[in-house]
Amino acid sequence: MDWFPLWNSLRIAAISSFFVFFTGIAAAYYVARLPRVIKGVLDVVLTLPLVLPPTVVGYLLLLVLGPRRVVGAWFLELFGFKLVMTWWSAIFATSVVIFPLMYRTARGAFEAFDETLSHAGKTLGLSNSYIFWRIRMPCCRQGILAGAVLAFARALGEYGATSMIAGYTPGKTATISTTVYQLWRTNQEQEALTWVLINMAISAVVLLAVNMLERRQRTPQRKERGHGSHR
Amino acid sequence: MALIVDLEKRLGDFHLQASFRVEHEALALLGASGCGKSVTLKCIAGILRPDAGHIELDGTVLFDSAAKIDLPPQQRRVGYLFQNYALFPHMTVAQNVRAALRHCPRQERRQTAQQLMEIFHLTGLEGHYPAQLSGGQQQRVALVRILAAKPSAILLDEPFSALDACLKYQLELELEAILEDFGGSVLYVSHDRGEVQRHCRRLAVIDNGLVGRVTTLPSLLAHPVTVAEARMAGCRNFTACTIHAGMLKAPAWGLNFPCSKADGTYTLGLPDGAVAPGDILQGQVERSMADDVTATTLLRLSTGETLLLSLPLTQCPSVGSTFSFTPRLEAMLLLPSP
Numbered sequence: 001m002d003w004f005p006l007w008n009s010l011r012i013a014a015i016s017s018f019f020v021f022f023t024g025i026a027a028a029y030y031v032a033r034l035p036r037v038i039k040g041v042l043d044v045v046l047t048l049p050l051v052l053p054p055t056v057v058g059y060l061l062l063l064v065l066g067p068r069r070v071v072g073a074w075f076l077e078l079f080g081f082k083l084v085m086t087w088w089s090a091i092f093a094t095s096v097v098i099f100p101l102m103y104r105t106a107r108g109a110f111e112a113f114d115e116t117l118s119h120a121g122k123t124l125g126l127s128n129s130y131i132f133w134r135i136r137m138p139c140c141r142q143g144i145l146a147g148a149v150l151a152f153a154r155a156l157g158e159y160g161a162t163s164m165i166a167g168y169t170p171g172k173t174a175t176i177s178t179t180v181y182q183l184w185r186t187n188q189e190q191e192a193l194t195w196v197l198i199n200m201a202i203s204a205v206v207l208l209a210v211n212m213l214e215r216r217q218r219t220p221q222r223k224e225r226g227h228g229s230h231r
Numbered sequence: 232m233a234l235i236v237d238l239e240k241r242l243g244d245f246h247l248q249a250s251f252r253v254e255h256e257a258l259a260l261l262g263a264s265g266c267g268k269s270v271t272l273k274c275i276a277g278i279l280r281p282d283a284g285h286i287e288l289d290g291t292v293l294f295d296s297a298a299k300i301d302l303p304p305q306q307r308r309v310g311y312l313f314q315n316y317a318l319f320p321h322m323t324v325a326q327n328v329r330a331a332l333r334h335c336p337r338q339e340r341r342q343t344a345q346q347l348m349e350i351f352h353l354t355g356l357e358g359h360y361p362a363q364l365s366g367g368q369q370q371r372v373a374l375v376r377i378l379a380a381k382p383s384a385i386l387l388d389e390p391f392s393a394l395d396a397c398l399k400y401q402l403e404l405e406l407e408a409i410l411e412d413f414g415g416s417v418l419y420v421s422h423d424r425g426e427v428q429r430h431c432r433r434l435a436v437i438d439n440g441l442v443g444r445v446t447t448l449p450s451l452l453a454h455p456v457t458v459a460e461a462r463m464a465g466c467r468n469f470t471a472c473t474i475h476a477g478m479l480k481a482p483a484w485g486l487n488f489p490c491s492k493a494d495g496t497y498t499l500g501l502p503d504g505a506v507a508p509g510d511i512l513q514g515q516v517e518r519s520m521a522d523d524v525t526a527t528t529l530l531r532l533s534t535g536e537t538l539l540l541s542l543p544l545t546q547c548p549s550v551g552s553t554f555s556f557t558p559r560l561e562a563m564l565l566l567p568s569p
Contacts, residue, residue, distance in 0.1 A: 119278045120317035122304035124331040124380045134330075138321045 001191075004171050005179040006198065008087055012162075012175060013155035016094040017102075021148050024102030028110055029132075031103075050100035054160025057096055061165050065092065084165050087173050093161035098151040105150065109143025110136070146213040153206040157199070234384045234416035238274050238284030238294070247271060249442040251435055253384070257410055257417040258445065259427040261463055262437035268420040269314075271442070272386045275418070276311045277304035288416070289383050310382030314389045316373035318361035324348070324372050325357035331379040344379065351375045351409075367398045374409060384416040391426060403429060424448070424463060436460045458498050461564050466502040467539045471568065473497070479565075483536045484512065486558070492565060500564030503541045509557020514538065516548050530554060 031042050049057050065072045065083040072083050083089060113136055121131040137144070159177035166173040168182050176199050183192035234253040241247075247267045251258070260268050273279040275286055277293065280301060286294040288309065293302045318327055328344040335343055348354055351371055361369055370390065377385060390406065391399050407430060410417055421427050427434050428448050436443045436451070438459030446460075455461035458469060472481040474497065479490035481499050514530035517537070521527075526547035530538045548554040 114315075114317070116313050116315060116317040117319060119273075119276070119304070120311065120313055121319075121330075122278065123276050123307070123309060123311040123382075124376065125305045125308075125334055126330065127305065130333070135319055135321075139319075141321075 001194070002171070005174045005176045005195065008173070009156055009175040009177070012087070012090045012094055012158075013152050015088075016091045016098060016155050017148060017152040019091075019095050020099050020102045020151055024099055024147070024151070025106045025144060027099075027103050028106035032107060032110055046103050047100045049096050050104070054093075054097055054158065054162075055164060058093060058161035058164030061092055061096065061161060065089075065165070085167050085169075085173065087166065090158070090162040090166040090173065090175065093165045094155040094158045097158055097161055098154045101151045101154055102147045105147025106140070106144050109140035109147070112143070113140055142213050146210050149206055149210050149213065153203055153210070156202060156206070232289045234275070234289075234418065235285070235287040236271070236275060238271075238281035238286060240270060240274055240279065240281045242270065245270075245440055247274075247440040249274075249437070251442055251445050253416040253418055255415055256433065257419050257431045259419045259421060259431035259434035260437050260442065261421060261424065261427050261434050262459070263422055266437050267440040267442075268437055269388055270440075271437070272311065272388055272418065272420060275307075275384075276309045276386060277302060277307050278311075291383075308381070308383040310377035310380060310385040312370075312373055312377060312385065312387045312390055314392060316361075316369045316393075318369055318372055318376070320361050323358050323360055324353060324364070327361070327372060328353075328376050328379050331376045334381070347375050347379055365398075366394045367402050370394070370402060371405070374406070378409070378413070382415070384418070385410075385413060387417065387419045389421055390419075391421075391423070406430070424465075436463050438462075455500075455564060456566070458500070458566050458569050461500045461502070461566060464502070466500045466564060468501040469498050469566075470501075470536070471496065472499040472565075483534055484532060484538075485534050486512070488560060490560075490565070496568050498566045498568050500566055501538065501558055502562060502564065505559045505562035506540055506542065506556045507559045510555040511557040512538075513553055513555040516550050516552055516554055519547065519550055521547065528554070 027046060031039055031046070034042065062084065063069055067073060067076050067082050067084065075081070075083050083092070117135055117139065118131050121135055122128075126135075157177060158175075159181070162175060163178050163181075168174055168178040174182070176195050180192050180195045180199070183189075183195065232255060236252070237250045239246075239248050245267065247270050249267075249271045260271065262268055270279060274281045275293070281294060281296070283296040284294065285292070285296070288307065292298070292300050293307050293309075294300060319330065322330065325344055325348065328347060329340050332340040332343055348357060351374070353368075353371060353375060356364065356368060356372075361372070364372065391403065394402060403426070410430065419427065419431050433445055433447055434451065435445045436457070436459045438457070443457055443460060451460055452464045455464045455466070461469070470481050470483045472479055472486075474490050474492050474494050476494070477489055477491065478487060479492075479499070480487050484501075486499075512532065514532040516528055517531050518529040519526050521544060524544060525541040526544055528540050528542050528547065530540060532538065
């Protein structure tokens, strides 16, 4: 059996999750600080890929990255290669599709953060970056991790936008999801079922991880570590 | 050397005007919740930016709208005890204290934190997380953390509001000792007159965003000069009145009596101490709540207005009966209309 689709799916999901982890957190942090109107508009724009059909996202991406479109043509001329129909083209597609998941969960976590902790840090003379990395992020850790895992799971299952922008070339751009479709289309039911089961197993593990993270978020972390409260 | 505050801040309909000076003493801002106490503290600490004004601490200008000075909170050296103490929940007691020692060289932090925690009886709790501490212990950690940052002034926001009454006195005694040692300017915000009396010699009443004169509690109790001060002094009944040609008229209470004050519109206050035997005012007792010494009584006058009076248990009338009294004119408060 050719394991390439699994490897390809995992690297696409890992790389796009890595990008989205930082961009999503940064967007969540800065959007929350913007004036209300701009915040509302940006929030819609950044969340849109969540509700759009992935094929629409793929179409929009092709409009920008296609070899005869603005960015795509410029890239082709400058570096001599196309942005579409390669394995890493799928990174663009999955990143756009999973961005809203990371952005929204991180924003939810930031909004639940008690701002007085940041105020206290400032009056104690702590730098803004210390407050962000050592106070805000650890306090929002569970929510942010849950968002990252969810985004990774969604990236693993991305089909629509990926198939449009990276296509299906066995051994080159094939992912689990595009392989399942291709195998089913060519009547290779047995092989298709194998990949379906692999995909379900990975997704189940990931969702289990999300549930565990969310449960830990609901019960304050400090109670677990200690020996009960001394109230 | 003092904390000099003169600021103005609008937040929606709310308008804060605060102007006062805190020497190296504990000054109290006394007022009901929502009257702007916390906003004042946040402006001083640099968490909120005033619209205009000047804030100065021991000779350093923290904020000046005209000179465009606005120091970040990190450089203001103002310690802030938050109502919920704002301990970092993911750090242990020792880590919380050490976080505030980042101005010290790294190798000294651990030892300095240890010393501070010994002085303030926190040994044994170093490894605990804030959620494992009692309210009183949390407050002590928060205070130690503030002192570790070596502030020039300390702001206390309702320090005892989150504590059980039985714990409160013990902690008040501890706080009193800490404040005495501190020696700098302390601004103490509270709605509790008793607390303020125990910790601060001087105070100002804050009402709906306006900080009144700085005075002492005995003088506030004896001669309140505004409705807000009178309310803090315990007076609960106010009505509009006019003085014209030597006669004071308070129609809502059906009162008319000669008065030598200048003509105009005033607010008349009736404190409990002004209730004397007689029959000038009569009302029906609608409700009454007794404690050990007094009964808080809701009286409905024939004009339809109600009065809330604390009467000694001995003369406490039963619900439904009529109670009459004569207000002692010299104990009534004639205050400017708000």
